[in-house]
Amino acid sequence: MNPIERISVYYDQFSIAERKTCNLIIEDPQTVIDNPIAEAAKIYDVSTSSLLRVAKRMEYKGYSEFRYALKDWIKEDKNTHNSSNIIHIIESYKSNLDKMYSYIDEKQIIDFISEFPNSRVFTIGMGNSSLPAQQLTYFLFSTGLWSSTIMDSVQLKYLENCLSKDDLLIFFSVSGSVGSYKEIIEYCKENNIRTAMVTMNDSEYLKKSVTYYFLLPMLSIYNPNNNKNFHRIDNRSIFNIFIEILISFYTPQ
Template sequence: MKADITKICIKYKLTDSEEDVLRFIIENIETIENLSIRSVSNTCYCSTTVVMNLAKKLKYKGYSEMTQKLKEELLGKQEDLNKSNSFLHTFSDFSNLKKENFIKILTQHKKEAIYIIGSGFCEPIAKYIQDKLMLLRFHSFFTWHRENYINPHTEKPLLICISKSGETSYITELAKFCKEHNYSVISFTNDKNNTLKNFSTLTFSLFDNAVLDEQNSVSNSFYPNVLFLFEYLIGCYLEHHKLEIPDSY
């Protein structure tokens, strides 16, 4: 199994040797439980201490737990995706309370600036959300310019972040800035603990069957389901206010 582990290496501050070990484990994930820690260290030309340090940095108790959990995570996710026939399976923590909070926050920001941001494959999704909100007469902007957040167009803006990993540094920095200045932050991200969630007023966690696939090189349900969930939430907002989508400009 191939994977882009760049963000993981940055997040956990892995050394080159630790990165080599993690890459080896992932590429041999189907058979890794048959290999001892010494076999892995010998193959990667490092000491067993490097392997143990990697496990500790990734918050595992030891080598055995690390290989077992990674195997469950990487292989189990794909199996779950193949078996799932329900979109509800993809929204791991969705609730009526979150839906109501979304409607409340959006209502509060009807006349406020709404900034939407996303990078990579999340960027076109962010631009779609910006266009949809503009169609509904919200003051929505897709912008990377930090100046807009330092000197916003209105007093209490809203930031909507779309980030599959929840670890894109510029996005998490903007979310942190907004939280520190008491701006509301809504995030759409994966179903793992990540930095973006810590700075969000409201988070929608979506099932991610390919956590380590940062290049979107395999089949992935995360991106289309962000749009699916957003459209559902907008429908709830319109129904709550008994509104219809206005005619185009």
């Protein structure tokens, strides 16, 4: 995952000050590439701690690792700021759809789908991720399978009181937020309750902690022409395409 994709993954979790720093980096990544942290902070007019905090929040070991990652990325994506909004958005979707061929494992999908008929399925998503969670529930209903969607932190907090070994929990999260889901995932792991995570975050913790892990390609933040506000392309469409693929493999019993 390149640095701009990582910014996209964690963007909603950043503070206002951290988002300001991220926006400056996206608009002018060369400042980080060409300068040590003190000089870059001076040029951006932010604190060195803000730059370091952003790098670490994105799971880089420090500023230097982030700096080298940006340098590698800039070589591959020289046209990021030159295309029109229309071209950039359409090309972003096209590129991600092409990437999905290599992200999705058909055997894993088939193994996962085989769990559905004998499970009580909970689809889980917070905020914008609640919409694909609901979408999967509707699809399951249409095939005659029961499902329930969990969409807020209060429901999630008390969910473990209702779970059994026949349950299957399916999480949708762009960021794969460990903070939001760690407690329930750990509970399920300890009690042999199956879990699945559908996310854009390439997280080693999640890979080891859930039964099924589905990584999907991320649509990045970009800077619209003649506009100081940065635009995050909506990733829910990628979730919905994944759900379409998932359900296409299910044959009602």
